[in-house]
Every structure is written in C-alpha cells, then in structure tokens.
Amino acid sequence: MNHLMLIPLLPLVGFLINGLIGSRLPRWLVSVIACGLPAAAFALTIGAFTLLRTTGTPIAETLFTWVGAADIKVDVALYFDQVSAVMCLVVTGVGTLIHIYSAGYMSHDKSFARYFAYLNLFLFFMLTLVLGKNLIMLFAGWEGVGLASYLLIGFWFEDREKTNAGLKAFVVNRVGDTGFVLAAFLIFYFTKTLDFQGINGYFAATQPSLLIMNTIGILLLFGACGKSAQIPLHVWLPDAMAGPTPVSALIHAATMVTAGVYLLSRMSGVFLHAPLAMDVVAWGGALTAFVGATMGITQYNIKKVLAYSTMSQIGYMFMACGLGAFDAGMFHLYTHALFKACLFLGAGAIIHALHGEEDMRKMGGLWRKIPLTFGTFLFASLALSGVPPFAGFFSKDEILWNAWSAPNGSPAIWAIGWIAAGMTAFYMTRAIIMTFFGESNVPEKVEAGIHEAPFSMASVLVILAALSLVGGFIGTRFTGFLSPVLGHPVAEGAAAGGMEHILMGASVAIAACGILLGCFLYLGKRTLVEKIRDAVGPIYRLVSNGYYFDAFYYKVVVRCVDWVSESVLAKVTETTFNFVAIELPSGGINMVSRLFSSLQTGNVQAYVLYVLLGLALILWWGVAHA
Amino acid sequence: MDRYQFLVALAGLIFTLGLLGVVIRRNLLVVMMCLEIMLNAVVLSFVTTAVRTQSIPGVAMTFFIYVAASCEVALAMAIMVILVRRRHSLDVGTFQDLKG
Numbered sequence A: 001m002n003h004l005m006l007i008p009l010l011p012l013v014g015f016l017i018n019g020l021i022g023s024r025l026p027r028w029l030v031s032v033i034a035c036g037l038p039a040a041a042f043a044l045t046i047g048a049f050t051l052l053r054t055t056g057t058p059i060a061e062t063l064f065t066w067v068g069a070a071d072i073k074v075d076v077a078l079y080f081d082q083v084s085a086v087m088c089l090v091v092t093g094v095g096t097l098i099h100i101y102s103a104g105y106m107s108h109d110k111s112f113a114r115y116f117a118y119l120n121l122f123l124f125f126m127l128t129l130v131l132g133k134n135l136i137m138l139f140a141g142w143e144g145v146g147l148a149s150y151l152l153i154g155f156w157f158e159d160r161e162k163t164n165a166g167l168k169a170f171v172v173n174r175v176g177d178t179g180f181v182l183a184a185f186l187i188f189y190f191t192k193t194l195d196f197q198g199i200n201g202y203f204a205a206t207q208p209s210l211l212i213m214n215t216i217g218i219l220l221l222f223g224a225c226g227k228s229a230q231i232p233l234h235v236w237l238p239d240a241m242a243g244p245t246p247v248s249a250l251i252h253a254a255t256m257v258t259a260g261v262y263l264l265s266r267m268s269g270v271f272l273h274a275p276l277a278m279d280v281v282a283w284g285g286a287l288t289a290f291v292g293a294t295m296g297i298t299q300y301n302i303k304k305v306l307a308y309s310t311m312s313q314i315g316y317m318f319m320a321c322g323l324g325a326f327d328a329g330m331f332h333l334y335t336h337a338l339f340k341a342c343l344f345l346g347a348g349a350i351i352h353a354l355h356g357e358e359d360m361r362k363m364g365g366l367w368r369k370i371p372l373t374f375g376t377f378l379f380a381s382l383a384l385s386g387v388p389p390f391a392g393f394f395s396k397d398e399i400l401w402n403a404w405s406a407p408n409g410s411p412a413i414w415a416i417g418w419i420a421a422g423m424t425a426f427y428m429t430r431a432i433i434m435t436f437f438g439e440s441n442v443p444e445k446v447e448a449g450i451h452e453a454p455f456s457m458a459s460v461l462v463i464l465a466a467l468s469l470v471g472g473f474i475g476t477r478f479t480g481f482l483s484p485v486l487g488h489p490v491a492e493g494a495a496a497g498g499m500e501h502i503l504m505g506a507s508v509a510i511a512a513c514g515i516l517l518g519c520f521l522y523l524g525k526r527t528l529v530e531k532i533r534d535a536v537g538p539i540y541r542l543v544s545n546g547y548y549f550d551a552f553y554y555k556v557v558v559r560c561v562d563w564v565s566e567s568v569l570a571k572v573t574e575t576t577f578n579f580v581a582i583e584l585p586s587g588g589i590n591m592v593s594r595l596f597s598s599l600q601t602g603n604v605q606a607y608v609l610y611v612l613l614g615l616a617l618i619l620w621w622g623v624a625h626a
Numbered sequence B: 001m002d003r004y005q006f007l008v009a010l011a012g013l014i015f016t017l018g019l020l021g022v023v024i025r026r027n028l029l030v031v032m033m034c035l036e037i038m039l040n041a042v043v044l045s046f047v048t049t050a051v052r053t054q055s056i057p058g059v060a061m062t063f064f065i066y067v068a069a070s071c072e073v074a075l076a077m078a079i080m081v082i083l084v085r086r087r088h089s090l091d092v093g094t095f096q097d098l099k100g
Helices: A006-024 A027-055 A082-105 A112-131 A135-153 A160-191 A196-205 A210-228 A236-242 A246-253 A256-266 A275-298 A302-322 A325-355 A371-385 A391-405 A411-436 A455-486 A497-523 A527-535 A537-545 A544-599 A604-624 B005-023 B028-053 B057-085
Strands: A059-068 A073-080
Touching: A006 A027, A006 A112, A006 A411, A027 A059, A027 A082, A027 A112, A059 A325, A073 A082, A073 A112, A073 A135, A082 A112, A082 A256, A082 A325, A082 A455, A112 A135, A112 A246, A112 A256, A135 A210, A135 A236, A160 A196, A160 A210, A160 A236, A160 A302, A160 A411, A210 A256, A210 A275, A210 A302, A210 A325, A236 A246, A246 A256, A246 A302, A246 A325, A256 A302, A256 A325, A275 A302, A275 A325, A275 A411, A275 A537, A275 A544, A302 A325, A302 A391, A302 A411, A325 A391, A325 A455, A371 A391, A371 A411, A371 A455, A371 A497, A391 A411, A391 A455, A391 A497, A411 A497, A497 A527, A527 A537, A537 A544, A604 B005, B005 B028, B028 B057
Parallel strands: none
Antiparallel strands: A059 A073
C-alpha cells in the first residue's frame, strides 16, 4: 500500500508545475494539470476508502522520521482511518469540483496559473492536515492551509483592502494557534507522544486530572475557534470573502474552516474526559450558531450572508462535538461541504453574470435570466434550511436530537439551535428573494450582459445541487462507518423514539416558518421590513455591525498593541538600544581609531623609531623568555 | 679586551651612530648615508666573527650584503631625485603626506 502518500503529493506536483512554469504554459494545459491531479488524488482516495470499508482496518504509512531527539520521535506518517477518509473524500471530491469550476470562473484573470498553483498548494496542505498521523503533521498542514488561505484571500493584491483582509485572517489564526500549540505541549508533557492513537489511548487509560484535561480541551478549542471562525475569533471570516468566490467555496466554506471540527473529532479521546471543556464547546458552538445566523439576516452582500451562515453552521458542528456526538458533527461537516460549496459557487455564478456585483440590493428578478443557477441555488438553500428530504435536514436534525438527548444536552441548548435553524431558513429565503425575485435593480448596461454560467461552472453546480439533494440519505450508514473511531453516544432507550419524531417535526416546522416569514416580508413591497428595522433600530445596528467585535478588537487590542509598540517599545529602543548597540560601540571605535591615527605622524623618522621600539621589545621578550 | 671584542664593540658603536643619524638628521642625503653606515657596521661584525671562527659563510654574507646595498642605493637615489624635483627640498619634514 504505497499510494497513500500520493494523495497529498499529487496536488503538490500541480503546485510546483503551475507555480514554477505555469505562466509560460497555455491556459488549457494549466487547467488540465490543476484539475487533473486533484481528480487523480480523489480517485486514489476512493481506492483507499473502498479498501478501508472492506477490511475495516485503518491504513498507516510511515515515510521517514522527521524529528528524532532523545524522547521525541516525530514521523512523517500518514494515517487513513474512518474520520480521515470522510475528510479526505470531501477535500479531494469537492476540491476537484471547485477546481473545474474555477477554470471557468477565473478564465479572464491574468494570474491564471498563480491562482491554480495556490489552490493546489492548499489541497496539499489540507490533505496533510487530514492524513497526518500525529499532531505535528496536523499542525504543519494546519499552518499550511492558513498560508494558502492568506495567499488566496489577498489574491488580487493590487487592492489594499484585500491584502489587509488576508493579513487579518492570518493574524487572527495565529492567535488561535497559540492555544493549539500550548495544548500540544501539555499533551506531550503528559503522554510523551504526539501520535493520535497514542494520545487517545493514553487518556483512555489514565487521566492526569480533571483540571488538566479541561485545560487541554479548552486550549484545543481555542485553536479550533481560530481556524473555524467561532466566537470570539470569527472576525476574519467575513473579510475573507475578499478572495475569489471559488476560494470562498473551497477554503472558507467546505474544507479549511471545518478543520477545527476535524481537530475536535481527532482529539475526542481528550474531550471525552474533559466535561467542562465539552460544555464550553457545546455552548460556544450554540452561541456561534445563533449569533452567526442573526448577523446573516442583516447583510446585503451575498457572499457575506453565506460567510455568516458558514460560521453559524460550523457552530452547529462544534455544538455536536461538545455534546459528544462527534459523528453527527462530521455528518453535518460532510453535508455542509456539499450544499455550502454549491451556494458559494452559485453566488459566484451570479457575481460572474453581473460582472462583479455582490450587493443583493442591486440584483433581483434574476431567475428568468439564469434559471440553472437559480435552480441549483434553490436546492442548496433548501438543504441549508433543513427542509426534508435535502441533505441538511438529516444532519441538522441529528445534531438537534443530540442537543436534546445527549447526557450534557438540555432543552435550552436545543432551543438555541432550533431558533438558529429558523433564522437560517429565513435569511436564505431573504437572499433568494432579493437576488432572484421581485423587480430587477440591475443597472441597464449590466442587465444586457447577464448570461448563464459556462459549461465548466454549470456542470459543477448541477453535480453539487444533486448531491445536496441525495447526500443526506446515507445518514445511518455514515455514523455506522465512523463508529469504530468516534463511538456513538448511547441513545436513551426506546422511550426516546417518540420524542425524536416530535423534535424532527419541530425542526421542519421552524424551517417552514422561517421560509414563510421570509416570503411574507420580502415578496412584494418590503415596507414592513423597513418598519421593523426602524422599530428595533439599536438592535439592528448592533447586529449589522457584527456585534461590534471588529470595533472592539480595533479599539482595545490593536490600539493597545500600537500604543505599547509606539510609546513604550519605540522609546526604549531609541534610548537604551541605540545607546548600547550603536552609540557606545561607535564611540569606542572612534576613540581608539583617533588614538592610533595620532601615531601616524607622516614623519618617516618617527616610523623608524616605532620599528626600533618594536625590535627592542621583541629582543627583550626573547631574552627574558629564553 | 682582545681584538675581536674591540671589533664587535666598534661595530655596535657604528651601528648606533648610524641609527641615531637615521632617526635624528633632517637631510635626506645624510639619512641615506647613515643607513649605509649601519649596513657597514653589520658587515664588520660578520667579518669579525668569520675571522674568529675561521669560517666561510660570514665572509660570503659580506658579498651578499654589498650586492643588496648597492641595489638599494641605486633605487633610493632614483627615488630621491624624483622627490627632490617635486618639493625642491632635501628636508625629511617636507614629506609628511601619510600623516593620519
């Protein structure tokens, strides 16, 4: 079994070819390389997945020892178990589709090869992340996807705002990574290993103490929060929409941002023994699901609506993990990757058709002009809203059921998730109506140029929309497949059966309510919307400004850092450092050189005298030490 | 004090006189002459030692020194002519261009 390492290596080859000589290759060759290699990786993943399903034993592959010190041994090793398999299938599958879509979407861009080089680089790091056998491999991929994300958000680097958005994503992620690294230190300190199987096995047998387990869990959560845009480190995700839309679909919806969920699932051995950390994960996730949904309601930029929606949906996944239902979290991760990628790509098709317009107030009435995009967008929205029988219904329902029935679940946490589900349905209805229905607000000269997406984009949209429809039916088999790794929380007896159906009915009902309310408010004149907005003015301003998180970070964190660096550190540097490192040595050198230059009188006879003195000294020394 | 001791002491005296002349005198020609005196003092000590030990190398050395000295004088005179043409002076003090 030597082809596991090929899965991440193929995209790396694509990165090297397109990155080094891509600008000299014809465009069709660039796109063939960029799409073909991930597709090959996907095929290999399916091969490995089939093998895993038939044998049931994880595939491990050690390439070489990376670090070998006294009691630290880190191998570059790959590990393909059920969790990695799901992630790997999502990353290569959705990744390949988005590459194909990009070939159409980016066809007018002048940095075509650079774009695909970055995209392939991202896939390489993401696959390293999900296939790594130990924390260090995961961390290498973790940082790598951060880098790729930074490069792709700031892809159009001529625009200052876009590079700033990339920088913001990078810096906020580093804040989260501090937690990750500290957790890794603690884990290594206690378990003396960084291997996932070793760590989970160790903690299954012996737990240091509740305090330490909770500390590790919360630090890990902090790291996951940074990558997965959870409160309080979510501020980078809306800005990350500055990148090209397929990037938002791949990195900031389907794969990279869900790495936090993957981390939590991988480290489930830690969390199962850290009850407090579990509660924090669950409540943090619920809070993010709720807050993200409220912010999604107030946005006018179609990509930002989807960005807040992503944040909210990942909140659901965190909630599931916090409730011990890691399999439900992974299930939602998988369905979300399908329908959210479809939504983003649909948004991309709309933006493409409108020549870069992202504001929903300048859209409207588009469904007749781009019916295919409308159809796929509608399918994916229904999936996101949790309407049966679309994929999102199954996964979201499973999470909500766990919120009610899990040992640390409660009706309160269920209610938060339930209301957020209603808001999800509402903001998606609002987005669809503002974009596709009503009167057209498109400027006339753009209106004439509206066109349906080209084949490469449209085919991907159709595939993803179809998957959004049928992707949820594998529910029980999915959790059964994952159970060897993640286990499954014990369902509370047969009596719960009735309750489960009631809750299912409740979530369908609230989704329907959200959709109907959206139709009621936004179809037609929308005067009521403005009245409501004016009535709750302060709350509206709070929410539409993202709860002032950005303002808070800017006013407190950024200002503090600025103040410390400018007023304190700069002064210290100017005085102490300048004196010690510059003035003192330069003064000393000056003095010594003046002393020696005064010996250079220019008088030849003086030089003779010096030679004489030197000779005398050598003679004296020679005689004295003879 | 026997003959050899006297001759070595004389060589030392001549060397010291030459050195003093090199260091103290301002006239370039005189400085050159004092240099020659120093060389001759060295030659004298070589010859004395050679005679005393009845050995050839000391005598041979004398010839080498004279060859080197004559070359040196030829070069030094040429350089001096150029210097004097430039500054119209034989005073060592006028040549201080290397002052730091």
